[in-house]
Amino acid sequence: MVRFGPWLGYGTLAILALLVVLAWAGGALNWHREPSYVLARHWGEQGHGRGQFNNPTGIAVTADEVFVADAGNSRIQVFDKLGRYKRGFGSTVLGRPMNLAIAGDRLYVPDYFKDVIHVFTLDGEYRRAIEADDGLTSPGGVAVRPDGTLLIADTYGQRVVHLDPAGKRLESWNGRGIGPGAFNYPTDVAVALDGGFYVADGYNDRVLQFSRDGEFVHKWGGPFAMNIHGPFKGWFSVVTSVAVGPDGMVYVADFYNDRIQKFTPWGRFLTAFGTLSQGPAQSHVSVAVDADQTLWTVNSDASRVERWRP
Amino acid sequence: MVKKLSLSLAALAFSVVALAVDNHYILGVDGLACPFCAFGVEKRLTKVEGVTGIEVEVADGVVRVTLQEGKTLTEEQARQAVAEAGFTLRSFSVAKTGANDAQ
Secondary structure, rough: OOOOHHHHHHHHHHHHHHHHHHHHHHHOOOOOOOOOOOOEEEEEOOOOOEEEEEOOOOOOOOEEEEEEEEEHHHHEEEEEEEOOOOEOOOOOOOEEEEEEEEOOEEEEEEOOOOOEEEEEEOOOOEEEEEEOOOOOOOEEEEOOOOOEEEEEEEEOOEEEEEEEEOOOEEEEEEEEEEOOOOOOOOOOEEEEOOOOOEEEEEEEEEEEEEOOOOOOOEEEEEHHHHOOOOOOOOOOOOEEEEEOOOOEEEEEEHHHHOOOEEEEOOOOOEEOOOOOOOOOOOOEEEEOOOOOOOOEEOOOOEEEEEEEOO | OOOHHHHHHHHHHHHHHHHHHEEEEEEEOOOOOOHHHHHHHHHHHHHOEEHHHHHHOOOOOEEEEEEOOOOOOOOOHHHHHHHHHOOOOEEEEOOOOOOOOOO
């Protein structure tokens, strides 16, 4: 006569242990290590006039101004930090401006339709378009390294490409997939304090970290960061933007979860916050960080800019 | 004579409207809430000859396409453009009388 009692107990324990390991690997056992951020200010509404937006997709900030990629209206709008309209530009050259970057006195605008990176002065004067010598395919995000070279999330090209300011390709990280260093519609790039960079790997629901030399270092987002999406802490449901704060912390727009998540430079979850969408679209599509760690996002569903403070 | 002329004019007007009604199409595509997706579909449909307007309605999962008079969009063209953007065409229909009156 076989006794099933002990085996049933061992089996249950084994299943429980497996679930704990999986939950730990996926980050579901994380807890908030920092308080949530608070929504301090917002402005904007759906429309085509000044201070109105049509599918805003990108944001960047300087010490005293906020730049918004008003993609559906094919323009850039600029506001002061209180939300007062200052100027708009770009409507004669822009198709669909996406995740923005500011470096020095220049604004870099990836154009999803025209497959170039437009360069403007911060006053809105058009300088030039940077084309990759082997062509871009719907660039969704750009970051500028301290040496002036560009890292571009070439979204439909399924790659991240490193260009010199003239558009000459210095390096590229290619390939669609879920393995280390592969992408599934990358949407944005941000430069790390150590000279490396982070990639918002959009439809792989994860963030990839690369070293200063371009070596793959680390990935995070859900169990083993292998394209498993979900609402838990440290998981994502389509990553649409990534930004690095002055202290090196990493902020990620977790689009279908209507939230921003904050991580240490090595991907350890710190906190999450956001505005629930009223539908049919989702909330936070892009994120930028101020020098004083104030956080700025564009809310796609509500067509507005949001300012969050710790 | 006047009656004949009126009838001819009416028939001409009707035929012009009939030609124009073929210029609006309604494509069913799911999963377009993300701008990276919606713009991807929009970009590829814009490349179809004669397309003058595209509206993505996220709530209904619908893309409305307008073409110049005399130009047409075939279901195969629509399917290919949507597939190139990484999506599947769920439905395809011609609008009856304009972009707002779906079949």
